[in-house]
Amino acid sequence: FNVLPHNLADAHMNGSVHIHDLEFFAGRPLNCLQHDLRQFIKYGLKVDGTGDHTSVAGAPNHIETLMNHSGEIMLAAQQNMSGGLAMSLWNVFVAPFAVGLPYEKIQQAVEMFIFNLNMAYAARGGQVPFTSVGLEFTVPDFLKNEPAYGPGGKQVGVYGDFEKEVRLIQRAFTEALIKGDSEGKPHLFPNTIYYLRKECLTPEFTEDIERVHFLSAKFGTAYFINMLPKYMGNHTNYMGCRTRFSDDWTGDWDTDTLRTGNLAYVTMNLPRIGYNARDENEIFDYLDDYMSIVEDVLMIRRERALKCLNDYKLLPFLTQKVGDDPYYRIENSTLSFGFVGLNEMLMAQTGAGLENPDSNKLGLKVIQYINDRASQLKSETGLRWSVIQTPAESTAYRFATMDREKYPDQIICNGDSSASYYTNSSHVPVDTGMSLPEKIKIESEYHPITRGGHIFHAFMGESYSNPDSLMSLTDKITHKTDIGFWAYSSALSFCVNCKTLMKGLQSKCTHCGETQEVEWYDRITGYVQQVGHAKNASGGWNAGKKQELLDRNRWEK
Ligand SMILES: [Zn+2]
Missing domain, CATH: 3.20.70.20 (Anaerobic Ribonucleotide-triphosphate Reductase Large Chain)
Structure with a gap:
């Protein structure tokens, strides 16, 4: 926190925004x-x-x-x-x-x-x-x-x-x-x-x-x-x-997509804007405030990164020369606006979430607004600003937990008081009753306006363990949608005792009857991980994410 002015540190502490990897801010900021x-x-x-x-x-x-x-x-x-x-x-x-x-x-x-x-x-x-x-x-x-x-x-x-x-x-x-x-x-x-x-x-x-x-x-x-x-x-x-890098920065695929990466992103608590804004116009006023905090934090982080690279020589792998140039190309790295809980923001404002077409229209307008600011900053600063669907492993939980205390009368979130969480980025809630094609249609529209990074999750039920049905879904996604990046996730269970792999979240091994040492696997916000369900497992998902896992509606045919 020593490197951040008070107002920015406060915005993080009070849960308006989330600055990721704070422990690395000073020495490993990229x-x-x-x-x-x-x-x-x-x-x-x-x-x-x-x-x-x-x-x-x-x-x-x-x-x-x-x-x-x-x-x-x-x-x-x-x-x-x-x-x-x-x-x-x-x-x-x-x-x-x-x-x-x-x-x-x-x-x-x-x-x-x-x-x-x-x-x-x-x-x-x-x-x-x-x-x-x-x-x-x-x-x-x-x-x-x-x-x-x-x-x-x-x-x-x-x-x-x-x-x-x-x-x-x-x-x-x-x-x-x-x-x-x-x-x-x-x-x-x-x-x-x-x-x-x-x-x-x-x-x-x-x-x-x-x-x-x-x-x-x-x-x-x-x-x-x-x-x-x-x-x-x-x-x-x-x-x-x-995180995502396309050849639309300088136009050269090598320069735009290799030897660079996301410098950092900062995540905005959208539901809180939903609680505070009295009408639609105020949403955009609050967004302006939040975005200006994000800009300030990211500019400081970038300064810090330049110092670590060039003055303190803390990042020698990145500064090593390949040919005549440093390996890492900071000039092409992205600075990104992240966000959590578009769905709950819309619910707080309009009474309906992304599943409602009118609410969804407002949702698209909000993300487009952030996107426009990123474009404007690109020309103002010459830096590569973008919008990312934050992979909010802990942020969705942290924001919801803080808001439950701060806005007890208005709070809209998933889970209960012991395990609250907001819906990730512009995703449809995981327990949605929508059909898979409907969910694809809604989320697909957000991919072209979140070019700093996005993902579509298809949480598949056990009836989708057939590769052919996944193939036909892939065919539809590639030819008929703007989805850029996605994964089919299916929950797995693994018996630590007899090494049996099972489909779904099982509390008892189907082979040996073990009930304690059965580990679960599923995609956390981004990648497949151990859940930490087995009795002797160390680490694992936080309470909010575990609740989300149980809430996930899995698509069946
Ligand atoms: Zn077993």
């Missing part, structure tokens, strides 16, 4: 990072950024070395970031190393990478680093003529030459995820994100895409990106935390 694996293929790897404290690896010559480096890059960069790490186009950049290898060898290499990321438990004091990997079904058109880098960092033609290898690596990766770990549990990392582009939505790729839906039906861990809507451009990166 949120997340999209890597460019090609740079490490060309120049080798210094995990400390300088080579002063660690061995320096040259450009990799073999796929095993590259797998090892891929993992080390993520772990090393984690020391410099407060949020997640991602590698998109991963299998395209790895492809030149797979030429001529038998499929088993590719499988082994990919499994090694996946296990490494999941077993790096010590790196963050008992937390596995938050990693995401983007996989392509084929080489995207925009990359086909780009120079490809292979063993020894040498140029080996263009990426269009490695179509076959791209497909084999994707297949090996997906098969490894379907297999799970040696106990049959899902690999929770990396968050694996599959790109659906016009290039791969053809009969030739049906089998590959089906396999991924099999993974989705089994574990619910896969994410999908829909590249068909126009606002997605040629290339758009996401990661499991849902």
Whole structure:
């Protein structure tokens, strides 16, 4: 708090806004990072950024070395970031190393990478680093003529030459995820994100895409990106935390989507605006106030980041040179307005939530208003402002709990007094009685106006464990909606005693009858996690999120 003026610190303390990762504000102020694996293929790897404290690896010559480096890059960069790490186009950049290898060898290499990321438990004091990997079904058109880098960092033609290898690596990766770990549990990392582009939505790729839906039906861990809507451009990166970078900043996909990330976001408590505003106009007055707080906090955070990078030299992995330039490109990082509880704000104002068409219209107007401010700031400051659907793991709980005390007569939230929570961002409440197509229609409209990050959650019931029914949903989402990023989540239970994996939230093992040590898995706001339901589990979801889990309406056919 020492770095923040009183009025901004107060706004956080009183729950009008939420400043995320406060403990990292001073020393590790940058949120997340999209890597460019090609740079490490060309120049080798210094995990400390300088080579002063660690061995320096040259450009990799073999796929095993590259797998090892891929993992080390993520772990090393984690020391410099407060949020997640991602590698998109991963299998395209790895492809030149797979030429001529038998499929088993590719499988082994990919499994090694996946296990490494999941077993790096010590790196963050008992937390596995938050990693995401983007996989392509084929080489995207925009990359086909780009120079490809292979063993020894040498140029080996263009990426269009490695179509076959791209497909084999994707297949090996997906098969490894379907297999799970040696106990049959899902690999929770990396968050694996599959790109659906016009290039791969053809009969030739049906089998590959089906396999991924099999993974989705089994574990619910896969994410999908829909590249068909126009606002997605040629290339758009996401990661499991849902931050998003599209080639609409400078227009160059490399500059706009790699070696940068979300600098930070600050979340606004929208329901509180709903309680305070006496009419629609006042909503926008309050929004102006809240947004100006967010702007001030983010500008201070950015100043702090520049100091950490350039003056205090605290982030050597990011400042290391690749060629002539620093690896991390802060000038392309996003500063984002986050928000929680649009639904409850609308209910407080109009008596109805997003499910009501008139309320929804006001909802769209509110988010568009924030979006307009972001655009205006872009031209005023030259910085990359955006709007994000906050992944509000603790914020939705914190805001609702504080507002229950502060606005006892007006409070509108989910759960009860022991476990209150607001609905995430512009999502429809999780216990909605709407049909899945109706929910898709409403939430889809918010994706083009939340370009800093968004996600659509489809919480699937047990009748959707059939990959074909998920495939047909995917077909509808890609061709008929503006949804950019989504996941099919299904609740799983795992018996710690006899290692049986079950569908749904089970309190008793169907195999051995165990009742105490049954762990639950589901997607928390972003990614699949252990819930902390087993008796001896450590950590787990907060009370608000656990309540939300029980409230989730799961779609059945
Ligand atoms: Zn059991």
